[in-house]
Amino acid sequence: MKTLQERIIIFDTTLRDGEQSPGASMDVHEKVLVAKQLEALGVDRIEAGFPISSPGDFDAVQAVAGEVKKSMVIGLCRARDEDIQAAWDAVKNATMPGIHTFIATSDIHLKYQLNMSRDQVLGSVEHSVGMCRSLCPDVEFSAMDATRSDRDFLVDVYSTAIAAGAGTINVPDTVGYTNPQEFFELISYLKKKIRDIDKAVISVHCHNDLGMATANSVSAVMAGARQIECTINGIGERAGNTSLEEVVMIFNVRKDLYKLDTSIDTSQIYPASRLVSHITGIPVQPNKAIVGANAFAHESGIHQDGYLKERSTYEIMTPEAIGYGKSNLVLGKHSGRHALSKRLESLGYRLSEEDVNKVFRRFKEISDKKKEIFDADIEAIVIEEIYRVPDKYELKHINVSSGTVSTPAATVVLGVDGEVVKDSCFGNGPVDALYKTIIKMTGFHAELKRFSVSSVTGGFDAQGEVTVELMDRDTVATGQGADPDILVASARALVNALNRMEFLKHKRSGDVPHL
Numbered sequence: 001m002k003t004l005q006e007r008i009i010i011f012d013t014t015l016r017d018g019e020q021s022p023g024a025s026m027d028v029h030e031k032v033l034v035a036k037q038l039e040a041l042g043v044d045r046i047e048a049g050f051p052i053s054s055p056g057d058f059d060a061v062q063a064v065a066g067e068v069k070k071s072m073v074i075g076l077c078r079a080r081d082e083d084i085q086a087a088w089d090a091v092k093n094a095t096m097p098g099i100h101t102f103i104a105t106s107d108i109h110l111k112y113q114l115n116m117s118r119d120q121v122l123g124s125v126e127h128s129v130g131m132c133r134s135l136c137p138d139v140e141f142s143a144m145d146a147t148r149s150d151r152d153f154l155v156d157v158y159s160t161a162i163a164a165g166a167g168t169i170n171v172p173d174t175v176g177y178t179n180p181q182e183f184f185e186l187i188s189y190l191k192k193k194i195r196d197i198d199k200a201v202i203s204v205h206c207h208n209d210l211g212m213a214t215a216n217s218v219s220a221v222m223a224g225a226r227q228i229e230c231t232i233n234g235i236g237e238r239a240g241n242t243s244l245e246e247v248v249m250i251f252n253v254r255k256d257l258y259k260l261d262t263s264i265d266t267s268q269i270y271p272a273s274r275l276v277s278h279i280t281g282i283p284v285q286p287n288k289a290i291v292g293a294n295a296f297a298h299e300s301g302i303h304q305d306g307y308l309k310e311r312s313t314y315e316i317m318t319p320e321a322i323g324y325g326k327s328n329l330v331l332g333k334h335s336g337r338h339a340l341s342k343r344l345e346s347l348g349y350r351l352s353e354e355d356v357n358k359v360f361r362r363f364k365e366i367s368d369k370k371k372e373i374f375d376a377d378i379e380a381i382v383i384e385e386i387y388r389v390p391d392k393y394e395l396k397h398i399n400v401s402s403g404t405v406s407t408p409a410a411t412v413v414l415g416v417d418g419e420v421v422k423d424s425c426f427g428n429g430p431v432d433a434l435y436k437t438i439i440k441m442t443g444f445h446a447e448l449k450r451f452s453v454s455s456v457t458g459g460f461d462a463q464g465e466v467t468v469e470l471m472d473r474d475t476v477a478t479g480q481g482a483d484p485d486i487l488v489a490s491a492r493a494l495v496n497a498l499n500r501m502e503f504l505k506h507k508r509s510g511d512v513p514h515l
């Protein structure tokens with residue numbers, strides 16, 4: 001067991017701050033799936049949600065608390081009694097429960113948002129941390145907008161929080177404002193001045209508004225922080241949070257420099273990235289560090305030449321280290337259930353017999369249309385067949401005609417709450433006809449904000465992966481679908497987005513304002 005001096009605690013907030021990305025809302029089933037992958041990844045702490053924010057989020061945090069055994073499960077709450085009680089009620093049955101409470105400390109927030117004096121904030125910290133501690137042994141306190149707060153006031157706030165029982169004090173760069181040098185100095189100052197700092201772990205929570213979240217987090221660790229709050233693929237409010245895969249691989253690849261470890265099983269990073277991208281509908285940019293599609297691609301002739309002679313000439317880590325492309329074996333029409341099941345395991349998926357059978361059925365359908373099935377195809381099938389919530393709308397069949405002479409037309413058969421309905425429309429093109437028909441059948445007034453198609457693998461017979469973003473008044477929902485036929489993939493993506501829209505609309509009723 002590594003001591004705290006040698007180890008960084010990884011606090012994942014994909015299910016809370018990550019979920020605050022537009023359109024990324026997850027329901028109970030989806031949160032549990034992501035939480036289980038985070039547990040397999042080996043994260044120390046999972047912030048599962050903000051229980052007072054909606055009944056749906058309360059249920060999701062409670063469900064995660066019931067399922068996860070190896071990581072601490074944490075609920076977020078403002079410094080208010082009813083929030084704290086809801087957070088505790090949601091996590092109390094976890095094997096390792098935790099509460100994270102916060103209040104803003106910058107003058108700008110005190111004046112315009114909280115309308116409180118500094119003394120009132122100090123009183124609130126003492127009371128709320130004390131209440132959390134009376135309920136739960138593990139309490140984290142955050143001073144929101146810390147990087148724009150007065151340093152000496154911060155010292156008082158954190159000293160009060162530790163005296164009231166906080167075991168972790170978190171320093172958020174809420175608006176992504178600081179830089180690595182300034183943050184290093186702030187953490188060093190706090191470490192020197194806060195009373196009884198040895199009784200608490202210093203944590204950091206950085207936003208990426210200026211693209212410095214990862215650098216700021218690493219700099220804070222060099223100044224003595226020992227917990228990093230981060231998300232898979234760096235998703236989160238606005239420009240997102242520190243990305244888990246980046247900080248973990250920095251400490252892994254540059255062990256010689258930092259001499260610090262994390263508890264992460266790095267081979268689970270890529271499956272986690274794919275899962276979160278599919279569930280939230282937020283694609284990963286191709287040049288994203290560690291998990292982007294190009295992160296291990298060598299394009300230029302000189303690089304390829306060097307790489308082929310000796311991998312380490314142009315590669316500082318291997319794709320296998322993050323669980324990407326573990327095997328180059330290709331499956332096909334004649335591959336059996338056993339081969340598929342073995343491949344699923346090696347890709348990091350732990351599925352029940354019943355789920356393997358579902359994947360196998362879809363695998364057979366696709367291998368009738370596509371000669372070679374690659375790992376990326378299998379991942380797309382798992383996401384489509386398994387990681388998808390039971391839906392209100394189910395795509396049954398489509399029939400689309402288009403061309404240079406005829407008017408594009410689509411006929412769609414949908415299952416709506418178990419009933420089968422059919423309709424048709426003309427359109428400007430095949431996707432337009434298809435989308436008009438589906439939208440008409442579901443009664444939404446949604447506007448299509450984004451439509452993108454990419455190919456899951458190379459080859460003319462590759463599966464197309466379609467991502468759509470819909471907006472209906474103030475609700476944004478994303479959806480994804482994959483199929484060798486891109487019109488089918490398009491229909492699947494739209495139906496997925498509409499199901500998510502339906503879920504978001506329900507979730508909204510009973511919400512409190514977001515953070």
Ligand code: KIV
Binds near residue numbers: 017172173205
């Ligand atoms: O960015 C932030 O300040 C937060 C806090 C709740 C920690 O997300």
Ligand code: ZN
Binds near residue numbers: 172174237
């Ligand atoms: Zn945040």
